[in-house]
Amino acid sequence: xxxxxxxxxxxxxxxxxxEEGGQDDLSKPLLRVRDLRKFFPVYGQGVVRKKIxxxxxxxxxxxxxxxxxxxGLVGESGSGKTTCARVILRALxxxxxxxxxxxxxxxxxxxxxxxxxxxxxxRREMQMIFQDPFSSLNPRMTVGDIIGEPMLIHRLAxxxxxxxxxxxLLEKVGLKSEHRERYxxxxxxxxxxxxxxxxxxxxxxxLIVADEAVxxxxxxxxxxxxxxxxxxxxEFHLTTIFVAHDLSVVRHICNRVAVMYQGKLxxxxxxxxxxxxxxxxxxxxxxxxxxxxxxxxxxxxxxxxVESV
Amino acid sequence: xxxxKKESVLKIDGxxxxxxxxxxxxxxxxxVCFEIGxxxxxALVGESGSGKSVTAFSxxxxxxxxxxxxxxxxxxFPEGKEPVEVNSLGAKDPRLFDLRGSLVSMIFxxxxxxxxxxxxxxxxxxEAILTHREMKKKEAEVLVVEMLDKVGxxxxxxxxxxxxHEFSGGMRQRIVIAMALVCRPELLIADEPTTALDxxxxxxxxxxxxxxxxxxxxxxxxxxxxMGVVAQMADxxxxxxxxxxxxxxxVRQVLKAxxxxxxxxxxxxxxxxxSAQERLPTISSVVGDTDIETPYPLxxxxxxRLVSLPxxxxxxxxxxxx
Numbered sequence: 001x002x003x004x005x006x007x008x009x010x011x012x013x014x015x016x017x018x019e020e021g022g023q024d025d026l027s028k029p030l031l032r033v034r035d036l037r038k039f040f041p042v043y044g045q046g047v048v049r050k051k052i053x054x055x056x057x058x059x060x061x062x063x064x065x066x067x068x069x070x071x072g073l074v075g076e077s078g079s080g081k082t083t084c085a086r087v088i089l090r091a092l093x094x095x096x097x098x099x100x101x102x103x104x105x106x107x108x109x110x111x112x113x114x115x116x117x118x119x120x121x122x123r124r125e126m127q128m129i130f131q132d133p134f135s136s137l138n139p140r141m142t143v144g145d146i147i148g149e150p151m152l153i154h155r156l157a158x159x160x161x162x163x164x165x166x167x168x169l170l171e172k173v174g175l176k177s178e179h180r181e182r183y184x185x186x187x188x189x190x191x192x193x194x195x196x197x198x199x200x201x202x203x204x205x206x207l208i209v210a211d212e213a214v215x216x217x218x219x220x221x222x223x224x225x226x227x228x229x230x231x232x233x234x235e236f237h238l239t240t241i242f243v244a245h246d247l248s249v250v251r252h253i254c255n256r257v258a259v260m261y262q263g264k265l266x267x268x269x270x271x272x273x274x275x276x277x278x279x280x281x282x283x284x285x286x287x288x289x290x291x292x293x294x295x296x297x298x299x300x301x302x303x304x305x306v307e308s309v
Numbered sequence: 310x311x312x313x314k315k316e317s318v319l320k321i322d323g324x325x326x327x328x329x330x331x332x333x334x335x336x337x338x339x340x341v342c343f344e345i346g347x348x349x350x351x352a353l354v355g356e357s358g359s360g361k362s363v364t365a366f367s368x369x370x371x372x373x374x375x376x377x378x379x380x381x382x383x384x385x386f387p388e389g390k391e392p393v394e395v396n397s398l399g400a401k402d403p404r405l406f407d408l409r410g411s412l413v414s415m416i417f418x419x420x421x422x423x424x425x426x427x428x429x430x431x432x433x434x435x436e437a438i439l440t441h442r443e444m445k446k447k448e449a450e451v452l453v454v455e456m457l458d459k460v461g462x463x464x465x466x467x468x469x470x471x472x473x474h475e476f477s478g479g480m481r482q483r484i485v486i487a488m489a490l491v492c493r494p495e496l497l498i499a500d501e502p503t504t505a506l507d508x509x510x511x512x513x514x515x516x517x518x519x520x521x522x523x524x525x526x527x528x529x530x531x532x533x534x535x536m537g538v539v540a541q542m543a544d545x546x547x548x549x550x551x552x553x554x555x556x557x558x559x560v561r562q563v564l565k566a567x568x569x570x571x572x573x574x575x576x577x578x579x580x581x582x583x584s585a586q587e588r589l590p591t592i593s594s595v596v597g598d599t600d601i602e603t604p605y606p607l608x609x610x611x612x613x614r615l616v617s618l619p620x621x622x623x624x625x626x627x628x629x630x631x
Contacts, residue, residue, distance in 0.1 A: 076509060219356070219536075219575065219579060220574065220578045220591050220592035220593075222578070223580070223591045223592075226580065226589055227588050227589055245507065247508070249580050251580065252589065286509060289508045289511065290508055291535070292537055292540060292541070293537045293579055295540040295560050295564055295565065296565075297540075298541070299512060299541045
């Protein structure tokens, strides 16, 4: 885009802990992200492969995540939203910054500083739901094994006890107990996504990162999975980071929204104030680009369209 | 609705497409009938597996084994020329060659898979021209530059020599559009052309297709699952469900006041403004016990749209505001 939105300062709406979402202690955030950075090196062509540049995928991102809320992380492809989510979970190591997590077992810890052993303990409390329901499930494992595997890895249950837990979870996500013996290929996209959700929930985590969890689904299946996520969120008191590019889905399920652009957080605030009163020019451009399903609400092309380079 | 046959650019009548699989015959398209008026934009919407892409592929005669067109006619009416009945053409018929790229052209969801990675984009667009027109390469290149400029590629003279990997996703889709329109086809089939793009880039591409459509008067068949794209781009819309059309009319008729329970469900399932934080209606919750599986033939409703419902139900509906 010819217009560079990064010159505008980030806009932080009057942020309050989400009213509807929080059943627990609102004053203390579950997650405090401060000045988080992830830079990827770019190497030259030569034999020594000298580092010649770096890509600032996540650049000084700071925000709080309160218990029981759903924070939407939105932006275009390449804006760093997925990288940001992965760095928080330590699927990638941060370049700088801190991620304070209020853990049940270890108390308040900085995830960035944790070693392997500590991380393994913490993984019980934070889980991820992936976008692609096809590549995120091992085709050679039965559904029961896929969902139960985290319990085996953490040596929390096995045998008959595990079987019972898996069956209960299957029913919670809207599948049947006899599905345990089948393989992923026998399921539709929406059902597979339910399996992925069950696998994430078996550890009874407090933090869920859903990376484009419904974007690969058809609209009616998407509605079912969104409803399921909302039900489970209430039941399990989940705190969720919902990474998505579909703004209407985000508006539907998130309490707060954070907008990313070129690795930076440009606007964060309660969902309604972001959608009703967007302050940052990039957020405005992004919202103006959504085509409305109402033929009387015409897409404002002049607001939405910037000439590309 | 469009009824004047002379003014249609495409007419599909009773199209059936079936795929033979090990588990029996899958009827992907069942008795589909519609027309596209000259210069109009028609949208075909539905969920994955509803048969919208198979319908489009049939128009180009691109259905491959084990699929087969098992019935119906597809006719294209080129301006000032004899109508071409697509499905009666033999595999070696020169008119079939003419059909693909000259009469009808197609753009796809993934622009990268429609472009050759080892040829410059200039050569690829030139090829499209030289295949269908008697022309020297130099002359064709002038056309290419003109077309690239039209689709909004800056410095087309220079970028002509570049390869697809040197362009962004949005730019590649512009190149594919240039390639599709350079021979000035009667009909452009756009199969989910913006689904893989970011929302801001999508807005640019939609604007481009709209501008070019206005300027060149091309008729467009737009295949999408996004009701927002339908509302912004199309004049007419046909909703497909399990291989058949369940409702067809102008965009305003269908999107503003859907008649068929399936259309109602499809529209209600879109997360919207009013429903924030509440449970989303799903298609099955909206449809309920209503029978949408019986293939009632399309009948005209009170306002002229076509609906696949029992006659007494249509009569009960009365006038629906359009």
